[in-house]
Amino acid sequence: MGAAVIRAVQKRGGTAVALDRQQPPNGIPWVKADLSDPQAAEPALAAAEEAVGPLTGVVTAAGVDACGRIEDVDLDDWVRVIQVNLIGTAAIARAAVPRLEANHGRIVTVASTLGLRALSDATAYCASKFGVVGFSRALAVETAGRVGVTMLVPGGMQTAFFDGRPEQYKPGPDAMLNDPDAVAEAVVYALGQPAGVEIRELVVCPSVEPSWP
Incomplete structure (x- = not known):
């Protein structure tokens, strides 16, 4: 979904990275970062600032x-889901807040309908996304x-996520x-x-989405 957001920003004449x-398709600007390592967040955002201002x-x-x-x-796989989805979100937000405050900016965190509804065989994903819900509300x-x-x-989402x-x-x-x-249009x-105007929570799903409500 990140590439789609960048395309939507570019369509409006903005810049994004x-x-x-791995490098996204179609020449989308990028900074290499592995967000399973929370220490990668700060240098990644610094590099993004250098690229786009x-x-x-x-x-x-x-x-x-x-x-x-x-x-x-596998336990390592289970833990990695938490590291990327929840800890990665928190690490990026932690590095972003002072930068965004200086520029009156905004952050959009990405949870899931499975952050509001539990599903069998998805303990890692549900735990991570339930965590993103709590984190986002507290951050707000x-x-x-x-x-x-x-x-x-x-x-x-119709992405490579299921591949x-x-x-x-x-x-x-x-x-x-x-x-x-x-x-991506909803995100933009x-x-x-x-x-002074906030959209605190935004649910976007197909009209026949089975995991909502």
């Missing part, structure tokens, strides 16, 4: 999963009046998934609110 382990908006779109019953999922309280905070709650999974954990052929470009809308 992706933080990722003072930061006015940050979106924490990194996400991984490890599907399966808890006793069957803590930074009220200083930094804008929006929590995005997307349904299933490489066992068939039982892939969406079925009739699954209705979010178009990343449509969700949240980032573009005038000073």
Whole structure:
């Protein structure tokens, strides 16, 4: 989804850069960063600032999963989901807040409908995204009046997120998934609110999304 957000920003004449382990497609500007290591957040944002100038908006779109019953999922894989999805989100936010406060900026954290509803064989993902929900709400309280905070709650996304999974954990052929470009438009809308106006939480899902409400 990060690449879609950057395209949406660029469409409006803005500048943006992706933080990722691998270079995004189509020549999207990027900074190499592995957000499973929380120490990577500060230098990554510093490099992003160097590339695009003072930061006015940050979106924490990194996400991984490890599907399966808890006793069957490798412990390192389970922990990595928490490290990337929750700790990575917090690390980026921690590095972003002083930068965004200086520029009256905003941060959009990315939770999930599975941060509001539990699902079998998804303990790591649910734990991480329930954590992002709590973190985002607390961050909004803590930074009220200083930094804008929006929590995005997307349904299933039509991205590479599901690639490489066992068939039982892939969406079925009739699954209705979010178009990343449509969700990116909602993110840019949240980032573009005038000073003093906050979209605190934003649920974006297909009309037939089975995990909502």
